[in-house]
Amino acid sequence: MSGQDWQDKLKSALKMDRRSFLKTTAVGSAAIAAGGLTLKPKEAQAFAYEPYPRDNDLTTVVTSCAHNCGSRHMLVAHKKGDVIVRLSTDDGRYQKGGEFGKDTFEEPQLRACLRGRSYRSRLYSQERLLYPMVRTGARGEGKFKRASWDAALDHVAGKMEELKSKYGPTALLDQSYAGASYGVLHKSDQIEGLLGRFLGMYGCRTSSWSVPSYEGTKFSSRITFGTIEDGNEDDTFAHAKLIIMWGWNPAYTFHGGNTFYYMRMAKQQGCKFVLVDPQYTDSASAYDAWWIPIRPNTDAAMMAGMVHHIFANNWQDQNFINKFTQGMDAGTMPDWAKDKENFRDYIFGKYDNTPKTPEWAAEICGVSADDIKKLAQLYATTKPAALKASWAPGRNAYGEQYNRMAAALQAMTGNIGILGGCAEGIGKAWHAEGVAYPYDEFANVFYESIKSDRWAHCVLNYPNVKREDIGLWPGGKAGDGVIPDIRGIFWQGSDWFNQLTNINKEIKAINKLDLVVCNDSTITPSGLYADVLLPVATHFERHDVALPWYKGHYYIHRPKVIEPLGESKTDFQIYTELAYRLGGEQFGKRYNPKANRDYFQHDDAVDNAYLQEWWEHKVMAHQHVEMSWEEFQKRGVYKFKLDRPHVAFQDNVEKGVPWPTASGKIEIFSGQLAQYDDWTKTAYGHEIPAIPKWIVPWEYLGDKEKTVKHPFHLISPHPRHRTHSIFNNVGWLRETYSQEVTINASDAKKLGIKTGDTVEVFNDRGKVVVPAYVTERCMPGVLVLHEGAWLDLDENGIDRSGNPDMLTLDEPSPAGSFAYNTVLANVQKTDLAHKPGWDQLSTARSHVFRRDL
Amino acid sequence: MANETLDKAKVKEAVQRRKKETYTPVIPVQQFGFVHNNVDCIGCRACEIACKDKNGLAPGPRFRRVMYVEGGTYPDVYAYKVNMSCNHCAEPACLPTCPTGAIFKRVKDGIVDIDSSLCIGCRRCEAACPFGAPQFIPDQNIVSKCNMCVDEIDAGRKPYCVQACMMRVLDIGPIDQLRAGTYPTKAVAPHEKVVRQVKSMANPELTNPSIVFVPHSKGIVEDKGAK
Ligand code: SF4
Ligand code: SF4
Numbered sequence A: 001m002s003g004q005d006w007q008d009k010l011k012s013a014l015k016m017d018r019r020s021f022l023k024t025t026a027v028g029s030a031a032i033a034a035g036g037l038t039l040k041p042k043e044a045q046a047f048a049y050e051p052y053p054r055d056n057d058l059t060t061v062v063t064s065c066a067h068n069c070g071s072r073h074m075l076v077a078h079k080k081g082d083v084i085v086r087l088s089t090d091d092g093r094y095q096k097g098g099e100f101g102k103d104t105f106e107e108p109q110l111r112a113c114l115r116g117r118s119y120r121s122r123l124y125s126q127e128r129l130l131y132p133m134v135r136t137g138a139r140g141e142g143k144f145k146r147a148s149w150d151a152a153l154d155h156v157a158g159k160m161e162e163l164k165s166k167y168g169p170t171a172l173l174d175q176s177y178a179g180a181s182y183g184v185l186h187k188s189d190q191i192e193g194l195l196g197r198f199l200g201m202y203g204c205r206t207s208s209w210s211v212p213s214y215e216g217t218k219f220s221s222r223i224t225f226g227t228i229e230d231g232n233e234d235d236t237f238a239h240a241k242l243i244i245m246w247g248w249n250p251a252y253t254f255h256g257g258n259t260f261y262y263m264r265m266a267k268q269q270g271c272k273f274v275l276v277d278p279q280y281t282d283s284a285s286a287y288d289a290w291w292i293p294i295r296p297n298t299d300a301a302m303m304a305g306m307v308h309h310i311f312a313n314n315w316q317d318q319n320f321i322n323k324f325t326q327g328m329d330a331g332t333m334p335d336w337a338k339d340k341e342n343f344r345d346y347i348f349g350k351y352d353n354t355p356k357t358p359e360w361a362a363e364i365c366g367v368s369a370d371d372i373k374k375l376a377q378l379y380a381t382t383k384p385a386a387l388k389a390s391w392a393p394g395r396n397a398y399g400e401q402y403n404r405m406a407a408a409l410q411a412m413t414g415n416i417g418i419l420g421g422c423a424e425g426i427g428k429a430w431h432a433e434g435v436a437y438p439y440d441e442f443a444n445v446f447y448e449s450i451k452s453d454r455w456a457h458c459v460l461n462y463p464n465v466k467r468e469d470i471g472l473w474p475g476g477k478a479g480d481g482v483i484p485d486i487r488g489i490f491w492q493g494s495d496w497f498n499q500l501t502n503i504n505k506e507i508k509a510i511n512k513l514d515l516v517v518c519n520d521s522t523i524t525p526s527g528l529y530a531d532v533l534l535p536v537a538t539h540f541e542r543h544d545v546a547l548p549w550y551k552g553h554y555y556i557h558r559p560k561v562i563e564p565l566g567e568s569k570t571d572f573q574i575y576t577e578l579a580y581r582l583g584g585e586q587f588g589k590r591y592n593p594k595a596n597r598d599y600f601q602h603d604d605a606v607d608n609a610y611l612q613e614w615w616e617h618k619v620m621a622h623q624h625v626e627m628s629w630e631e632f633q634k635r636g637v638y639k640f641k642l643d644r645p646h647v648a649f650q651d652n653v654e655k656g657v658p659w660p661t662a663s664g665k666i667e668i669f670s671g672q673l674a675q676y677d678d679w680t681k682t683a684y685g686h687e688i689p690a691i692p693k694w695i696v697p698w699e700y701l702g703d704k705e706k707t708v709k710h711p712f713h714l715i716s717p718h719p720r721h722r723t724h725s726i727f728n729n730v731g732w733l734r735e736t737y738s739q740e741v742t743i744n745a746s747d748a749k750k751l752g753i754k755t756g757d758t759v760e761v762f763n764d765r766g767k768v769v770v771p772a773y774v775t776e777r778c779m780p781g782v783l784v785l786h787e788g789a790w791l792d793l794d795e796n797g798i799d800r801s802g803n804p805d806m807l808t809l810d811e812p813s814p815a816g817s818f819a820y821n822t823v824l825a826n827v828q829k830t831d832l833a834h835k836p837g838w839d840q841l842s843t844a845r846s847h848v849f850r851r852d853l
Numbered sequence B: 001m002a003n004e005t006l007d008k009a010k011v012k013e014a015v016q017r018r019k020k021e022t023y024t025p026v027i028p029v030q031q032f033g034f035v036h037n038n039v040d041c042i043g044c045r046a047c048e049i050a051c052k053d054k055n056g057l058a059p060g061p062r063f064r065r066v067m068y069v070e071g072g073t074y075p076d077v078y079a080y081k082v083n084m085s086c087n088h089c090a091e092p093a094c095l096p097t098c099p100t101g102a103i104f105k106r107v108k109d110g111i112v113d114i115d116s117s118l119c120i121g122c123r124r125c126e127a128a129c130p131f132g133a134p135q136f137i138p139d140q141n142i143v144s145k146c147n148m149c150v151d152e153i154d155a156g157r158k159p160y161c162v163q164a165c166m167m168r169v170l171d172i173g174p175i176d177q178l179r180a181g182t183y184p185t186k187a188v189a190p191h192e193k194v195v196r197q198v199k200s201m202a203n204p205e206l207t208n209p210s211i212v213f214v215p216h217s218k219g220i221v222e223d224k225g226a227k
């Protein structure tokens, strides 16, 4: 549209508007009425300053956000030429049968969160990587020079050959993760990722098996239910009469496109809410929840107290227990294990003379026995009730015990398999067709596999490492029990250097490596420690389809909205080209069967072919979809309408379908765990009891000795303004929320700390500098520091950004959960400087006000 | 830094004209206004970021501001959010203070906007507004603010912030209908009543702002009633 058209349109749009400055000071409006005016008022106009492009004048392209937040929302790009001018989101127009404003219970709009809405700032950021770069300074120093693709890839390929031949098939560590994932084609992931398949086929890969977010929870779901598909779709929350948010903050972390909104509907229907959490979160306030503050890492104890109270009052659903569970009590133990411990007898103290009464639990968890009883009664007598046992309390020492204890509560109250109840856990619900690239026998080949947070330990202590110290997965192709000789790391969709535990130990370890390669679209702290930076096209610059994460039943088309910036390429292009360089036609073609060598320059047709095949042979063939690939691309979104609300285990309960466990039951007593004799030969390395138990964590507020020096328990939940470390460089988000340590008001008073004061938080592992946020909303003795701030070390190795992983311990729980929330620390005022970001942007908080303190 | 695109002659002319004028309030055909549910808002600020992206603002100026309020003593605490941009007041305090007449109110829907080609960055409106709506844009030396996304309204849609709201607790509508509770909106649940003022907010008598809230129980002030 030409400038003139635009102005005409503007004029007609505003034609009702008359500026109302009347003209004479002397006679005022009377004179107008008399028609005595000569000077015609100049009209002020909206957008008069520039040809402001309106949405209707721009090209509209439907796409989605792309990171590992747990959800997946629509983004709509409004572009002019090859530039995205602004982003909007789902407004009901794009789906089949859609219209502006359509937003129904079955097909709600998929409205993006603040991170998605800020995406232009990340896309066009100063930290964007545009060219391959090769390190020239020391690791971490941040000195790089630009290289050609040819030179960079030759360097990587040469080093790979050298390391593989010298150190064998375990020399390269795969640290791909979900940071750039949740497309069906351009995947970064530990198991389904492009990197894993590339390194596995190449014949040199140590993989990382434990998932930082939820390994304890995953273990619990697998052991108890035999599956991680223990989740309901988010609309089912609207049917609950009671929702217990256990360490769950759906105002910050989203699973499913609209969980928080369906919960608002539940509230309007009279649903009651409870929050068990050391913080009074925004979820608590929005749902007007009863807040039960709890000491971190003591959840399993409180739950045991609840179980005791429910059994003691005979409120359990014994019918459900008898029919569907194994080992909840003596009567449900399998015949072969009658002599083993059962759950009910454990709770009543038969084996250790310690009945797990509410009073016993109160001592440990800091919640009064009365409140424990009250909650137990509320949960046992309200139906349907959703106890949502979130992942966060599972990111602890023995975090798996918390999730297993929660599953026992869910089962004993009969809240599994019913609408409005909840068996989560992991919470994976509707099954999406997830993989469009060749997922075959090469997809997840590994030569050894370790607990993801033990790589530094392994590198630093090699070869004096015991397999149980690193959680070696049995059956590696290099030979079971071989300690991997890690000499190089590959990062893809992963800023793990910044995100794994005990960063100071990682820094020592990384300096021993011979090759560190980082694929990313921006430079990150991990990138600073890499030898080669390969610039990766963002999801706006490559063709893909977005699928929701663990909940949500829809697909969003993700076309190449704009051409890749600079010289960036997709991960798939990079690994394909590397495959050709390392193994010629044979490896290249095997790795990417639909492509030829020119894929590095021309990827459109090949990517489309993979996606179309996926749509037609998986989505259309398996999921009763009739919409053609062409139409899907045109609309941009496909929303499924389900025949009935998706409730996990509904058929198991209603139709007697067995659970996918060995016994076919919900295994409170795990037959599998009861039968291990040598734990060192398992991936866990250390014993895990066959029934859920309270196990004392290695650091917590109940530890009288350790709390002398470090009297605070530090937890590091997800921030709302970052997806882990992604988006930390976005100024809009950093002015909206800042990295700060939350501290209870009475604790702060004792230490002379006020909101905004700069403090240092420290323990024997490290020290960080951050501003303090003093509040009554946090439990005394607890500090909260959100994960994901970008490491920014001063000359003494003190982190000025406030990254909590300077303080976490790289000691995973037996089941593999990262113990991110098992940290004792101390805090004090400081003269050291905090830096909110790598650039000089100051963080404005001018409009946050906190009254009434 | 100066506003480089400023046409000085044009501004001078506007100032001359302005001096000759008295201001008679615009009575719009229909006054649009905002509604925000202080309790159900999760404080996610998707609305804020959508606004910043729409208006191309750098970090600093914030047309829309989701303000966090909290109180009580551990463990008996409460929190809520008050979300405000410009209230497109019936009697805007900003408008008459403008020396160049850059601020105007649309008759059609009562939207108050600033013509930035006439703004000299004197920041008088910023000082006059009781709600902190006008935002100084340092690199352009102008003041700018929410214009209720007039372009979207004229295109038959709703503002970016409203369309962004994840919880569907922010909306616009004819303010008299919003006040009367007759306008269908997801922002207000069936049993809820709206108010013109909440605690810590400037007196609505000052400018008669076009906004209503579903208040938190701790945010209720004596409602002086709509005029
Ligand atoms: S809120 Fe402030 S800027 Fe907006 S119309 Fe009212 S007085 Fe003017
Ligand atoms: S109406 Fe538009 S300009 Fe005003 S606050 Fe909302 S998004 Fe910003």
Ligand code: SF4
Residues within 6 Å of the ligand: B040, B041, B042, B043, B044, B045, B046, B047, B048, B066, B081, B083, B164, B165, B166, B167, B168, B169, B170
């Ligand atoms: S988008 Fe909605 S829920 Fe989020 S802060 Fe704004 S008004 Fe509140």
